[in-house]
Amino acid sequence: MSIAWVFPGQGSQKQGMAEPILKLNGATERFDLASQSLGRDLLEICQGSNSKNHQKSDLNATENTQPALFVVESLIVDELRRQGEKASLMAGHSLGELVALYAAEVIDFNTGLKLILRRSELMANAGGGAMSAVLGFDRAELESLIADNQDVVIANDNSSLQVVISGAPEAVQKISNQITCKRIVPLPVSGAFHSPFMASAAKVFADELDQLTFQNATVPVLSNADPTPSCDGEILKERLKQQMTTGVRWREAMDAMQTLKIKNVIEIGPGNVLSGLIKRSLNGVTTKQIGTAKDLGL
Numbered sequence: 001m002s003i004a005w006v007f008p009g010q011g012s013q014k015q016g017m018a019e020p021i022l023k024l025n026g027a028t029e030r031f032d033l034a035s036q037s038l039g040r041d042l043l044e045i046c047q048g049s050n051s052k053n054h055q056k057s058d059l060n061a062t063e064n065t066q067p068a069l070f071v072v073e074s075l076i077v078d079e080l081r082r083q084g085e086k087a088s089l090m091a092g093h094s095l096g097e098l099v100a101l102y103a104a105e106v107i108d109f110n111t112g113l114k115l116i117l118r119r120s121e122l123m124a125n126a127g128g129g130a131m132s133a134v135l136g137f138d139r140a141e142l143e144s145l146i147a148d149n150q151d152v153v154i155a156n157d158n159s160s161l162q163v164v165i166s167g168a169p170e171a172v173q174k175i176s177n178q179i180t181c182k183r184i185v186p187l188p189v190s191g192a193f194h195s196p197f198m199a200s201a202a203k204v205f206a207d208e209l210d211q212l213t214f215q216n217a218t219v220p221v222l223s224n225a226d227p228t229p230s231c232d233g234e235i236l237k238e239r240l241k242q243q244m245t246t247g248v249r250w251r252e253a254m255d256a257m258q259t260l261k262i263k264n265v266i267e268i269g270p271g272n273v274l275s276g277l278i279k280r281s282l283n284g285v286t287t288k289q290i291g292t293a294k295d296l297g298l
Contacts, residue, residue, distance in 0.1 A: 004262045005080075005087040005103055006278075007073050009094030009248075012271040013065050017072055018046035020292030024075050025082065030109070034071050037117055042068055062190060066095045066120035067113065072291075073099040073269040074109055079296050080268075089229065089262060091222040091253050093274060094156070094194070095119070097243060103268075104217035106233055111212060118208060122201035123244070129192020130169040131155060135162055136182025145175050155194035156248040159277050166195040166247075194247040202244035209237055227253035229260065250274075254281050266290060 021027055031043040045064050059065060077099070092100035095116060102112045134142065139160070146152055146165070152175055155166035164187065165172055172192075176184050191197065214237040220229030223239035225246045230236055254277065257265070267275045267289045275287040290296060 002261070002263045003087045004089040004091060004257055004265045005077075005100070006090075006265055006267050006274045007092035007096030007099040007103070008267065008269045008271060008274050009069070009092065009096040010062065010065050012269055012273055013059055013069055014270050015048045015059055016046070017270040017291070018043055018068070020294065021072060021075055023293045023298060024079050024296075026078065027075055030071055030075060034067050034113055037113060038064075038067055040064075042071065046072075060188070062124040063117075063120045066116050066123075069095060069269060070099060070102075070112060070116045074102055074112065076268050076290055076296070077103045079293075079298075080290070083296070087219055087266070089220055089222065089257065089260060090217070091227070091257075092224075093250055094224065094243075094248050096269070097221075097224050097240065099268070100221050101214070101217070101236060101240070104219050104221050104231075106214050106217050106221070106236055107212075115205075115208070115212075119205060119244075122205055123193060123198070124190055126191040126193075126198055126201045128169075129167060129189075129195065129197045130172040131164055131166045131187040131189050131193060132172055132176055133162065133164050133185040133187060134176075134179065134181050135184070137161065137163070137179060138181075142175075142179055145178055149175060153195045154247060155192075157251045158248070159251050159254070159281050162277070164194075166192040167197065168192070194244065196245055198244040202241065205244060206241040209241055212237075222253045222256055224248040224250070224253075227256050229256065250277065251281070254278060257285070258282050264288070 035042045090100040090104045101107050151171035152167035154163050156164035214233035216233045217231040225239045225242035227249050265287045270291045272289045
């Protein structure tokens, strides 16, 4: 194996991210389809809306962010396919896992859009929690603090020096006050994503996944809940069911890339968050970002 495509999740969005890809084949039609399903103009939201209804117009609202990123990233995948580009491994961070499944032909676009709309709705409505990013910390200390507090988990294990904790607001604040670290940043989210607090939402999502057929992947996929490579559609479905509550094991996914001798990683979507993590964590791996038509040579 040598080339991996990776897909960022919520937090990588930025206003105007749709404009640089609108010349891609089918871009307008795909945004129109997503807007019809969403019930509001997704392209306008990406470009910046003047609507006074914050929840319906804000790109950073979960129910807008997730479908917007799915559409943007899937369009880039389609153009890469048209150009004959191929990968030997797929991985996505949080909602990016669904794009990875699309890129590996486990699900088609309509199925992916349906799932991402439902997922974003469930997550947006699962309130009552908090999340904070912890940077430059001692892992043993953090794990000890979490072991003593049942209301907090590591939601995103992004690297050896960067994690996100998730749970009850008072418990997240308690650990924030106790831990010795370089920096801790509260995240503007509506709930305790990727934690046991998402159990009810995860159950509804799992029931809907059970109604769908997942094809076997054309190339191996690293899942967030279990970052070992698999092409088995049923295994990938079961792993996706676990994602809302078990978190994102991205540090282990990067270790798997190293073990699988990945030499080139292409980050597909806006920003370079995953590329940055990979550069700081893996030796001998080159990274590239593709987020615009220009990046695709168009």
